[in-house]
Amino acid sequence: MPKTRTSGTRGTTPESAALKGAASLNGRRATINDIARLANVSKKTVSRVINQSPFVKDATRAKIDAVIQQIGYAPDPQARGLAFRRSFLIGLIYDNPNAQYIVNIQDGVLDALRGSGFELVVHPCDRLNEDFLPGIRRFIERQKLHGVVLLPPISEDQTLAQALREIDCQYVRVASVRLDNTSRSILCNDREATGEAANYLEALGHRRIGLIAGPPQYRSAHERALGFTTALEARGVTIPPEMIVEGAYTFDSGVACAEALLARRPRPTAIFACNDEMAAGVYKAAYRLKIPIPEELSVVGFDDSPLATRLTPSLTTIRMPIRDMGRLAASKLIPVKAPDEVDTAVVTRVTLHLIVRDSSQPPKS
Amino acid sequence: MPKTRTSGTRGTTPESAALKGAASLNGRRATINDIARLANVSKKTVSRVINQSPFVKDATRAKIDAVIQQIGYAPDPQARGLAFRRSFLIGLIYDNPNAQYIVNIQDGVLDALRGSGFELVVHPCDRLNEDFLPGIRRFIERQKLHGVVLLPPISEDQTLAQALREIDCQYVRVASVRLDNTSRSILCNDREATGEAANYLEALGHRRIGLIAGPPQYRSAHERALGFTTALEARGVTIPPEMIVEGAYTFDSGVACAEALLARRPRPTAIFACNDEMAAGVYKAAYRLKIPIPEELSVVGFDDSPLATRLTPSLTTIRMPIRDMGRLAASKLIPVKAPDEVDTAVVTRVTLHLIVRDSSQPPKS
DNA sequence: CTGAAAGCGCTTACAG
DNA sequence: CTGAAAGCGCTTACAG
Numbered sequence: 001m002p003k004t005r006t007s008g009t010r011g012t013t014p015e016s017a018a019l020k021g022a023a024s025l026n027g028r029r030a031t032i033n034d035i036a037r038l039a040n041v042s043k044k045t046v047s048r049v050i051n052q053s054p055f056v057k058d059a060t061r062a063k064i065d066a067v068i069q070q071i072g073y074a075p076d077p078q079a080r081g082l083a084f085r086r087s088f089l090i091g092l093i094y095d096n097p098n099a100q101y102i103v104n105i106q107d108g109v110l111d112a113l114r115g116s117g118f119e120l121v122v123h124p125c126d127r128l129n130e131d132f133l134p135g136i137r138r139f140i141e142r143q144k145l146h147g148v149v150l151l152p153p154i155s156e157d158q159t160l161a162q163a164l165r166e167i168d169c170q171y172v173r174v175a176s177v178r179l180d181n182t183s184r185s186i187l188c189n190d191r192e193a194t195g196e197a198a199n200y201l202e203a204l205g206h207r208r209i210g211l212i213a214g215p216p217q218y219r220s221a222h223e224r225a226l227g228f229t230t231a232l233e234a235r236g237v238t239i240p241p242e243m244i245v246e247g248a249y250t251f252d253s254g255v256a257c258a259e260a261l262l263a264r265r266p267r268p269t270a271i272f273a274c275n276d277e278m279a280a281g282v283y284k285a286a287y288r289l290k291i292p293i294p295e296e297l298s299v300v301g302f303d304d305s306p307l308a309t310r311l312t313p314s315l316t317t318i319r320m321p322i323r324d325m326g327r328l329a330a331s332k333l334i335p336v337k338a339p340d341e342v343d344t345a346v347v348t349r350v351t352l353h354l355i356v357r358d359s360s361q362p363p364k365s
Numbered sequence: 366m367p368k369t370r371t372s373g374t375r376g377t378t379p380e381s382a383a384l385k386g387a388a389s390l391n392g393r394r395a396t397i398n399d400i401a402r403l404a405n406v407s408k409k410t411v412s413r414v415i416n417q418s419p420f421v422k423d424a425t426r427a428k429i430d431a432v433i434q435q436i437g438y439a440p441d442p443q444a445r446g447l448a449f450r451r452s453f454l455i456g457l458i459y460d461n462p463n464a465q466y467i468v469n470i471q472d473g474v475l476d477a478l479r480g481s482g483f484e485l486v487v488h489p490c491d492r493l494n495e496d497f498l499p500g501i502r503r504f505i506e507r508q509k510l511h512g513v514v515l516l517p518p519i520s521e522d523q524t525l526a527q528a529l530r531e532i533d534c535q536y537v538r539v540a541s542v543r544l545d546n547t548s549r550s551i552l553c554n555d556r557e558a559t560g561e562a563a564n565y566l567e568a569l570g571h572r573r574i575g576l577i578a579g580p581p582q583y584r585s586a587h588e589r590a591l592g593f594t595t596a597l598e599a600r601g602v603t604i605p606p607e608m609i610v611e612g613a614y615t616f617d618s619g620v621a622c623a624e625a626l627l628a629r630r631p632r633p634t635a636i637f638a639c640n641d642e643m644a645a646g647v648y649k650a651a652y653r654l655k656i657p658i659p660e661e662l663s664v665v666g667f668d669d670s671p672l673a674t675r676l677t678p679s680l681t682t683i684r685m686p687i688r689d690m691g692r693l694a695a696s697k698l699i700p701v702k703a704p705d706e707v708d709t710a711v712v713t714r715v716t717l718h719l720i721v722r723d724s725s726q727p728p729k730s
Numbered sequence: 731c732t733g734a735a736a737g738c739g740c741t742t743a744c745a746g
Numbered sequence: 747c748t749g750a751a752a753g754c755g756c757t758t759a760c761a762g
Binding site for chain 2: 739740741742
């Protein structure tokens with residue numbers, strides 16, 4: 001076997017290996033019994049320390065903590081889970097085609113889970129499959145999940161939420177609107193954010209504005225369209241019905257919707273697409289029709305996906321703090337170390353912001 | 366509490382609930398003891414059936430299978446794991462900024478895991494962090510992972526592979542080149558694929574071709590550049606050194622590299638970027654310089670990311686079967702039901718293909 | 731505040 | 747081919 005290079009990389013800590021040997025575990029991982037023996041207490045008392053029971057004398061706790069620290073002991077999650085009848089796994093359940101969104105949420109969830117002893121298990125699913133609900137139930141019950149994070153659009157599914165309550169599984173919904181009064185949620189104010197976009201376009205001087213809405217099954221689609229039109233109305237600008245078209249949050253639907261809007265006369269001087277994918281479709285349609293962006297058409301999207309900066313010109317859009325949302329969601333599910341970090345609120349709101357780039361400017365004349 | 370809508374969605378199977386009641390488990394999940402009692406055998410024999418031991422009489426097995434089926438019993442992974450000293454979790458370990466790649470791999474891994482009783486735990490990490498190796502070891506040892514899938518670039522890290530062998534954790538590497546003779550791997554022939562791209566551009570008539578390579582820490586960067594230049598050489602076209610620039614697989618580096626290449630005289634008539642992110646950077650640079658794609662500049666990328674079709678004109682690029690790669694990787698880690706599905710090969714190769722779109726055409730004159 | 735016993739749901743030797 | 751005992755590493759009542 002070839003010699004392995006080790007330079008420039010920290011390997012295992014040799015001290016901990018030595019200590020394990022010193023404690024005569026010879027290679028074996030330490031158990032609660034080892035800690036109990038070394039600290040001269042019963043395993044039950046060690047268990048109390050692990051589980052932060054208040055009924056342990058400070059001196060005893062300190063002694064046990066020292067041994068745990070020294071040995072580098074960590075309780076076995078499977079054994080603990082078996083005794084607790086509950087695992088130390090958090091599930092991420094989603095039916096969402098946006099990869100960047102998924103990965104950002106995952107990163108956020110893992111931010112919260114780091115050091116907590118919990119791990120993240122992913123479970124994509126298909127709302128249209130007849131095994132949708134049973135599949136999720138099997139997953140949760142079999143793994144005895146400690147809790148789950150639900151992403152839109154299935155976070156909006158009341159039947160799912162009801163099923164989770166039935167099997168007594170705690171959950172956090174990520175959504176753009178409050179769905180009930182009891183479910184813990186991370187809420188994005190999509191409505192306010194699209195209002196900001198509307199105000200921005202109006203302030204630039206746009207009056208003939210096209211709107212590409214999302215599919216009506218998504219609550220966000222409704223929120224975004226409503227926020228946009230309401231803010232414009234408040235400034236005295238009305239979007240006529242023929243300037244509002246319904247897309248599917250996909251690139252292709254964006255192309256088709258933009259082609260429809262750009263065929264209207266007078267042509268819109270700006271288009272707000274309710275996500276970046278559809279905004280990219282507007283670029284495509286404008287290119288085909290030889291309508292330069294932003295000179296003859298301003299475009300605003302929603303998501304601030306990587307696409308937004310890759311497009312030329314770069315896309316003015318709305319940024320969601322997705323990673324934060326993942327972190328906040330997971331924080332609601334796990335017990336925290338520092339009591340001041342506890343997030344007991346049922347609903348946590350996050351703020352979105354308009355990011356102005358190169359795809360928007362005042363209309364020509 | 367409001368009545369839950371149930372129309373149009375299949376809920377839990379009422380039969381199984383009834384059966385659980387009939388078996389007098391009153392709400393409690395069935396255990397191996399219940400199955401043993403109902404089938405009139407010892408729990409050990411049930412265990413043998415669960416673990417597919419050959420030493421069970423066919424009639425006994427059939428009887429037990431019937432009860433398992435009827436009750437809807439599934440063994441508790443935590444209890445099983447505790448007894449086995451090993452979990453039923455597969456880890457996905459990566460340090461990769463490409464969200465679409467991650468999600469596609471995840472989907473593929475889950476394809477393979479479906480119905481196997483294994484679940485996927487994700488573990489992004491940072492190769493440059495001093496806790497990189499210790500962090501991965503802790504993760505694997507604490508969770509007693511059944512195996513892990515490693516994605517590039519950390520799949521190429523020999524120190525990591527060595528550490529995994531030390532802790533006796535099986536792993537599968539996803540890579541673009543064979544890294545040793547023993548590690549199980551999923552191999553992409555990046556070299557062959559970029560050769561295909563080179564042949565394509567040469568056949569179109571391009572002779573002044575620029576190459577934006579990847580960062581040298583990535584093996585794929587080397588493979589892609591080598592495959593491209595070698596294939597061109599074989600057709601009598603040499604890329605002069607000033608027409609090869611090194612990018613970082615990022616959009617910004619693509620912009621910078623393209624600006625450098627497009628400042629050369631005579632200007633290249635085609636640029637091959639070693640990934641789509643950098644190809645998008647070429648679009649940006651060309652736009653700034655008012656060089657129309659594909660009329661005055663053909664562009665070819667690598668990845669077939671979503672970006673490829675969102676860009677205008679759509680990007681000619683190389684498609685990797687990422688989801689398949691994930692599925693194949695996971696298949697090497699888990700025991701399979703049907704013996705004919707077993708993948709015992711150490712190395713499995715997948716094939717990449719050039720996808721011709723609108724960003725490439727013959728050079729002008 | 732601390733401990734000895736029993737149990738979580740499974741498996742591994744060891745018998746027969 | 748099948749089973750009774752002991753154990754995986756933890757926790758929950760129950761005592762003291």
